[in-house]
Structures are given as structure tokens and as C-alpha cells.
Amino acid sequence: MTTVAVIGLGAMGGRIARRFLAAGHDVVVWNRSPARADELVELGASAAATPAEAAGRSEAVATMLSDPAALAEVSEGPAGVAAGAGASTTILEMSTVGPAAVTRLAAELGPGTGLLDAPVLGSLTEAEAGSLRIFVGGADELVERWTPLLSALGSPRHVGPLGAGAAAKLVANTTLFGTLGLLGEALALADGLGLTRAATFDVLAGTPLAAQAERRRRAIESGEFPARFSLALARKDADLIAAAAEDAGVDLRLAEAARGWLADAEAAGLGERDYSALLEWILERDDA
Secondary structure (H helix, E strand, O other), X not given: OOEEEEEOOOHHHHHHHHHHHHOOOEEEEEOOOHHHHHHHHHOOXXXXXXXXXXXXXXXXXXXXXXXXXXXXXXXXXXXXXXXXXXXXXXXEEOOOOXXXXXXXXXXXXXXXXXXXXXXXXXXXXXXXXXXXXXXXEOOHHHHHHHHHHHOOOEEEXXXXXXXXXXXHHHHHHHHHHHHHHHXXXXXXXXXXXXOOHHHHHHHHOOOOOHHHHHHHHHHHHHOOOXXXXXXXXXXXXXXXXXXXXXXXXXXXXXXXXXXXXXXXXXXXXXXXXXXXXXXXXXXHHHHO
């Protein structure tokens, strides 16, 4: 049994905390809005007043925040995670924040404090089921030590040194956003050329987009896109991809196009909807 803190109790963080509780671990929780901790406390977690307190009481600290700014806010300063973490503490950075934010976090931690970057691929259903894919970056000995804990959430995969987990998540999301944008454009082109929707899906069934087209068909036809991952967060991730590519000197033209679609859809008020509502946005542009 491990004492693990979960910092950030949004849709994903709250579910991660529940998985740790179900696995029999002692769980300490903190959230900027304290009321979000209430249900977890009823389930057996204990609440901390600050991220520093949560870190000081725990062997491992899992952070699940919305963006690099939120991570810096909870990790830095006298009340931050870094201030409370000791030489026997390991930080498990599970947010999608990119390699630069992981480097910044590492610079804040004291001597001996461990750090793994371990962002996840999957959303609410996978978090509840414990079937997330977890990309882990960091030292071999730390990965070996904390793989059993992370396995309560899904399937950890060691992808390289510190920062590699964050990099792997951006690579994965590049394919998600690019595929979604391409599917939307293919549907829009079919509409523009007069193909029926049934004929279009029949055509797509024989292409590399077959699985995504079939998966999204019901939502496209009904106009209902169940909320799993907000379009605003997808746009944030697309910005992280662009920044990382610029730092690495990599030209990502298709990814930049998908980023443009996401930014336009968010500006039009779709930010709180599921990111797959991008398909609706692209098709509405075609209708216009």
C-alpha cells in the first residue's frame, strides 16, 4: 500500500484518485476548488490544504492539470508541490503539458526528489476502467519502482528518459487531431461533390480512415458528440505540439492545419464541447 497524492481533481484527476482508492492505496487529494475533493473524502481519501502539504504527506504525487501554467502554479512557490516534496518523494507528472514544462518542473525540485513524466492516452471511460495507456519517461529505477502503482490506472510503457513521456503524448495527439481534421475534410469534399452520406461512408470503409469513419458515423449523423475530451483542451494540446515542433526544428504542415481548425472552432464557441465536434464545424463551413 502506498500513500499517493492526486493534485488536480478534474474529470481525469478525480477518476485517477478513485482508481488508487479502489486499489487499496492511501490517497491524499488537493484541488483549487476544495469542493471537488468532498466525494473522494467520503470514499476514504484525505484532503490537504495546499499542494505542499499533500506532497509532504505522500510517497508519490500524481499531478493532473489542464496546462503548463496550471502545473507551474501548483508546483512552484512556498505552497507548491516542490516545497513539500522530500528526498523520498516521487512526482508523477500525468498532465499533457509538453517536454518544456517537464524540464521546468524538474528544475524546481530539490535534490533527491524523483520525477517521472507519465501522461495518459485515453479519456473518461478508460480512466474509470483502468485501461489508460501511460507513456512514462524517466530513470529505469524509478520506472520499475512506480510501475505497480501506475498499473492501477492502465498499461504503463517506458518510452525513454525524462521528457520522453510528454513527447510521446504529443506524437499520439498529433495523429488524433490530424485524423479528425482529415475525416472532416473528406466528408466536406464528398458533400461538395454531391455524394450521398451513405455512399461517402461506403467509400471511406475502404480507406485508412475506415475505423475512424465508422466510429464517428453515429455522432456525425445525429449531431450529438458525447463529452469525453473538450475541444478547448485539444486546441491547447495542438499549441503544445506546434511549440515542441518549433523547438525541435520540425515542419508539421498537416498538424498546423488541424490546429487551425481547432482554433477556429473554439473561437466560434465550441470550446466546451467534445473535440470530435470539430467534424460538425468543418461540415458547417461546407454548408455555408
